[in-house]
Amino acid sequence: MAVEITEDFVWQVIPPRPRESHKGTFGTVLAVAGSASYRGAALLAAEGALRTGAGIVTLASVEPVLAAAAARLPECCLCPCAAGADGGISPESIPFIQRQKATVLLLGPGLGGTAQSAARAAETRVLVQRLLPGFAGSAVLDADGLNAAAQLLAEGKALPHLTGELILTPHPGEMARLTGLSVAEISADREKIARQYAKKWNVVVVLKGSRTVVAAPDGRACVNPTGNPGLARGGSGDVLAGMTAALLACRLPAFEAASCAVYLHGAAADRAAALCGEYGMLPHDILPQLGRMFAENQR
Numbered sequence: 001m002a003v004e005i006t007e008d009f010v011w012q013v014i015p016p017r018p019r020e021s022h023k024g025t026f027g028t029v030l031a032v033a034g035s036a037s038y039r040g041a042a043l044l045a046a047e048g049a050l051r052t053g054a055g056i057v058t059l060a061s062v063e064p065v066l067a068a069a070a071a072r073l074p075e076c077c078l079c080p081c082a083a084g085a086d087g088g089i090s091p092e093s094i095p096f097i098q099r100q101k102a103t104v105l106l107l108g109p110g111l112g113g114t115a116q117s118a119a120r121a122a123e124t125r126v127l128v129q130r131l132l133p134g135f136a137g138s139a140v141l142d143a144d145g146l147n148a149a150a151q152l153l154a155e156g157k158a159l160p161h162l163t164g165e166l167i168l169t170p171h172p173g174e175m176a177r178l179t180g181l182s183v184a185e186i187s188a189d190r191e192k193i194a195r196q197y198a199k200k201w202n203v204v205v206v207l208k209g210s211r212t213v214v215a216a217p218d219g220r221a222c223v224n225p226t227g228n229p230g231l232a233r234g235g236s237g238d239v240l241a242g243m244t245a246a247l248l249a250c251r252l253p254a255f256e257a258a259s260c261a262v263y264l265h266g267a268a269a270d271r272a273a274a275l276c277g278e279y280g281m282l283p284h285d286i287l288p289q290l291g292r293m294f295a296e297n298q299r
């Protein structure tokens with residue numbers, strides 16, 4: 001049985017910021033995210049990363065997303081991309097994205113896919129196929145990035161290799177697309193499935209939902225006790241993806257980064273629910289509560 005993540009574990013793993021540190025100490029998250037249809041996903045992911053300690057966050061996206069980011073998140077650096085199918089990021093911009101400084105790549109939230117069109121899904125697949133392989137750091141693959149990877153796996157292709165570690169953050173629906181199993185089969189033994197595929201794919205799997213399971217390729221696994229059904233709404237996963245990328249950028253190893261991110265995301269959501277109710281809370285209400293937890297723990 002996997003152990004539960006504890007608050008003690010989280011604050012042992014996330015160190016205080018050294019007095020002599022600078023922004024480079026805490027890495028650069030390059031978030032490739034958003035499209036005309038899903039502007040909020042990119043903003044929630046970028047703010048999740050900014051509020052979880054990353055030294056620099058750069059958002060690579062199309063103009064309407066960047067306009068929203070510039071208005072709401074002045075700390076966010078911007079990498080303007082050409083618009084492709086259905087207002088998503090065109091693969092034409094890949095060389096420009098590859099020239100951005102980055103220690104962690106966050107790929108997927110709001111990129112768009114088959115829900116928009118076959119052309120959008122194909123372009124998102126190209127982004128995943130060309131940005132992940134050989135990336136010099138670690139990466140988080142989420143949302144439409146996972147759907148693109150599922151298509152590649154279904155075609156018999158392997159998950160792309162990068163220099164660092166790769167974290168996949170599927171909910172059970174995405175895990176079903178990635179594995180070819182049914183949601184019922186996955187739900188029957190979430191821990192076993194997460195462990196099995198972490199090993200098979202050589203990645204950290206974050207199988208989301210009530211009691212999220214985090215599994216590493218070396219066989220370690222843990223279960224998250226925090227969080228509540230107020231998180232069951234669009235946008236919660238985008239915040240988590242940004243938080244996870246930020247902890248990677250702060251140089252936590254992938255298993256620890258993912259475990260701490262899911263614990264803090266859920267614990268902040270529990271505080272948001274205490275204030276707004278599970279019906280009334282929103283994903284962005286997680287962010288101020290997260291700040292309170294960092295402050296209470298001198299981080």
Ligand SMILES: NC(=O)C1=CN([C@@H]2O[C@H](COP(=O)(O)OP(=O)(O)OC[C@H]3O[C@@H](n4cnc5c(N)ncnc54)[C@H](OP(=O)(O)O)[C@@H]3O)[C@@H](O)[C@H]2O)[C@@H](O)CC1
Nearest residue numbers: 038039040041109110111112143144171172173183234235
């Ligand atoms: N404001 C914004 O910009 C937002 C943008 N967003 C962005 O939108 C993009 C696409 O996201 P999405 O939500 O449309 O696709 P996805 O999550 O695959 O759901 C599709 C179907 O999958 C299933 N399914 C889902 N969860 C499941 C579960 N736990 N367990 C089992 N099944 C589950 C379920 O199928 P059903 O059960 O209804 O048949 C559901 O209808 C993505 O890039 C994201 O970042 C969103 O984050 C929202 C806020």
Ligand SMILES: Nc1ncnc2c1ncn2[C@@H]1O[C@H](COP(=O)(O)OP(=O)(O)O)[C@@H](O)[C@H]1O
Nearest residue numbers: 171208209210227228229231232234235236237
């Ligand atoms: N009932 C629940 N209890 C605890 N956490 C939940 C619950 N439902 C969803 N969550 C969490 O909320 C997030 C939802 O992410 P996801 O399903 O990808 O949706 P989206 O990307 O649209 O926000 C995940 O972190 C998941 O673990």
